[in-house]
Amino acid sequence: MINVTRSSMPDFDEYCDEIKELWDSHWLTNMGKKHKQLEASLEKFLDCPHVVLHTNGHLALENVIAAMNFQKGGEVITTPFTFVSTTHAIVRNNLVPVFCDINPEDFTIDVSKIEKLITKKTVAIIPVHVYGKICDVEAIEAIAKKHNLKVIYDAAHAFAVKYKSVSAVNFGDASMLSFHATKVFNTIEGGAVCCHDDDLVTTLNNLKNFGFHGPESVTYIGGNAKMSEFQAAMGICNLRHLREEIAKRKKVVERYNERLVSISGIRIAGPQKNVESNFAYYPVIFDGFKKTRDEVFAELCAEGITARKYFYPITNNFECYRDYPTAKPDKTPVARYLGDRVLTLPLYADLALNDVDRICNIILR
Numbered sequence: 001m002i003n004v005t006r007s008s009m010p011d012f013d014e015y016c017d018e019i020k021e022l023w024d025s026h027w028l029t030n031m032g033k034k035h036k037q038l039e040a041s042l043e044k045f046l047d048c049p050h051v052v053l054h055t056n057g058h059l060a061l062e063n064v065i066a067a068m069n070f071q072k073g074g075e076v077i078t079t080p081f082t083f084v085s086t087t088h089a090i091v092r093n094n095l096v097p098v099f100c101d102i103n104p105e106d107f108t109i110d111v112s113k114i115e116k117l118i119t120k121k122t123v124a125i126i127p128v129h130v131y132g133k134i135c136d137v138e139a140i141e142a143i144a145k146k147h148n149l150k151v152i153y154d155a156a157h158a159f160a161v162k163y164k165s166v167s168a169v170n171f172g173d174a175s176m177l178s179f180h181a182t183k184v185f186n187t188i189e190g191g192a193v194c195c196h197d198d199d200l201v202t203t204l205n206n207l208k209n210f211g212f213h214g215p216e217s218v219t220y221i222g223g224n225a226k227m228s229e230f231q232a233a234m235g236i237c238n239l240r241h242l243r244e245e246i247a248k249r250k251k252v253v254e255r256y257n258e259r260l261v262s263i264s265g266i267r268i269a270g271p272q273k274n275v276e277s278n279f280a281y282y283p284v285i286f287d288g289f290k291k292t293r294d295e296v297f298a299e300l301c302a303e304g305i306t307a308r309k310y311f312y313p314i315t316n317n318f319e320c321y322r323d324y325p326t327a328k329p330d331k332t333p334v335a336r337y338l339g340d341r342v343l344t345l346p347l348y349a350d351l352a353l354n355d356v357d358r359i360c361n362i363i364l365r
């Protein structure tokens, strides 16, 4: 059995050492010592002034959108070629997602199509660095400046990615990271907002803790999105090994490339210019191949290998958005076309190269 992903974990003893103090302190959550330590380590590692930890990436995204205090009913330009979380976070904040198509080269938002979607109601752009591919951040910044819009990146896939030597989390007004068990860096469940703005940090810290500003002062109608000490301890351990993990992922990706890049009917998005990758995902487009994506998926399943139709359906085609006035998959034909043909192959640090060969042999057969 090979799964599409396998969570990175430190040695059992390393984690036990890390959590031992918690039995002395009895301090399990509410911004304890591990929480503070992980925030500081991540700020250094990601070269970002503020990393605000959350219990998962989704609530981090919901909170950063809430913190911007947009007018109810405001429109947010975003991509449908993403995990449902991106779209849900917009809608759950009483905002309207306006779906922009993606470019077929790297699957990120097509910046040439953003301006046509801007109306008087537009308040923000929420693009996604999908599969760790960096959006055209310069073009997005120019559009946002011209139209006075906020930019929040869903950077859930872009941990440790750099563009022109700048950490990916430093673009836009804020970026969200996910530290879910399936991501390149995990805290079991976890996430963060990365930003440069001190006031935004205060708001986020209040919002993630019921709106408490002080022991007797509640300034926001906040929820609960705090990261526990056990999650933070996992993060502290995993961060120690992250460089090796990424190096191992790179080897897996190189092997897939050797086997698949030149095959007719199979398209692999190549490396982006000026981008230092984290090798988070291996998406393959089956377009004109002897078998369809669904047939390849089924053949792999039959051999005990789980690939993932990631992202299918695209988010503007989910049942919950069927009756939504702006969710028209016909209006994002490139995203729909690729969503019907993409398969994300198994990729994790400890995936053996002979297993990669086995997966490729099944596909090629």
Ligand SMILES: *Cc1c(COP(=O)(O)O)cnc(C)c1O
Residues within 6 Å of the ligand: 056, 057, 058, 059, 082, 083, 085, 086, 128, 154, 156, 157, 177, 178, 179, 180, 189, 190, 191
């Ligand atoms: C994982 C993911 C999220 C949600 O993060 P969680 O930590 O699982 O809540 C949001 N957006 C994208 C693109 C993701 O892949």
